[in-house]
Amino acid sequence: MTARPVPASTVARLPIYLRALEQLTDDGVTRTSSGELAELAGVGSAQLRRDLSFLGSHGVRGVGYDVEHLQAQVAAALGVTGDLAVVIVGIGNLGHALANYVAGTGKGFRVAALVDAVPEVVGTTVAGLVVEHGRDLEEVVRRERATIAVLATPADVAQDLCDRxxxxxxxxILTFVPRVLQVPAGVDVRSVDLATELQILAFHERRKAAARS
Structure with a gap:
C-alpha cells in the first residue's frame, strides 16, 4: 500500500505541532483536544485535523488525542526519532550559536562535526567539539556519515562548499547564507535569510501603521 503523500504546507506545520505537544508533555497533560492543540500551534482546528489525518491520526470524538502517542507519530513523520548527524560549516558568531543550540536540544539531531577555514578558529573547541579544517570537509562528512549540513559562511564561498x-x-542543507544555492535533484535546501524576514516584518508594520492613521 502506497503511503499517502504529505503536502509541503503540512510538513512545514509539523514542527509547530511537535513543539506544542512537547509543551503539553512538560505541563503533565496526557490528553488534548484538537481545539486546544490548534490554539497552542496557532492554527485553526480544522486545519490541524486535516494535517494530522495525513499521519493516520484522527483522534477520538469526545476523548481527543493521546499526547504521548501523537507526539511519537509527529516525531516519526519528521524523522527526528533517531540521532541524525549534522555538520556545521562556518563557525563565526552565528555558527558558534547554532552549534550550541543544536547540541543543547538533543532531540533527533547530533552535532557531529564543526568545520571552518579561519586559522584562528580551527582547533578551538565549541559545543564540546574541536573545529576541523575546511580542507578536510569531504573526509569529515564521510567519517560522520552526515546527510545534513548547516551553512553559516560568507556568501562568496557558499556555492563551492555546497557543491563539496x-x-x-x-x-x-540548511543555509543562513544570503544567496540562492544551486543543487541537483534529490538535495533539499532550506534557506533562512534574516534580512528578508526583517523586511517582511517591516512591510507588515507599515501596513498596520497606515491602518491606524
Whole structure:
C-alpha cells in the first residue's frame, strides 16, 4: 500500500505541532483536544485535523488525542526519532550559536562535526567539539556519515562548499547564507535569510501603521 503523500504546507506545520505537544508533555497533560492543540500551534482546528489525518491520526470524538502517542507519530513523520548527524560549516558568531543550540536540544539531531577555514578558529573547541579544517570537509562528512549540513559562511564561498557537501553525500542543507544555492535533484535546501524576514516584518508594520492613521 502506497503511503499517502504529505503536502509541503503540512510538513512545514509539523514542527509547530511537535513543539506544542512537547509543551503539553512538560505541563503533565496526557490528553488534548484538537481545539486546544490548534490554539497552542496557532492554527485553526480544522486545519490541524486535516494535517494530522495525513499521519493516520484522527483522534477520538469526545476523548481527543493521546499526547504521548501523537507526539511519537509527529516525531516519526519528521524523522527526528533517531540521532541524525549534522555538520556545521562556518563557525563565526552565528555558527558558534547554532552549534550550541543544536547540541543543547538533543532531540533527533547530533552535532557531529564543526568545520571552518579561519586559522584562528580551527582547533578551538565549541559545543564540546574541536573545529576541523575546511580542507578536510569531504573526509569529515564521510567519517560522520552526515546527510545534513548547516551553512553559516560568507556568501562568496557558499556555492563551492555546497557543491563539496553534496559530492560527499549530504542531501539536506540548511543555509543562513544570503544567496540562492544551486543543487541537483534529490538535495533539499532550506534557506533562512534574516534580512528578508526583517523586511517582511517591516512591510507588515507599515501596513498596520497606515491602518491606524
Amino acid at each position: 557537501l553534496v559530492a560527499a553525500g549530504v542531501t539536506g
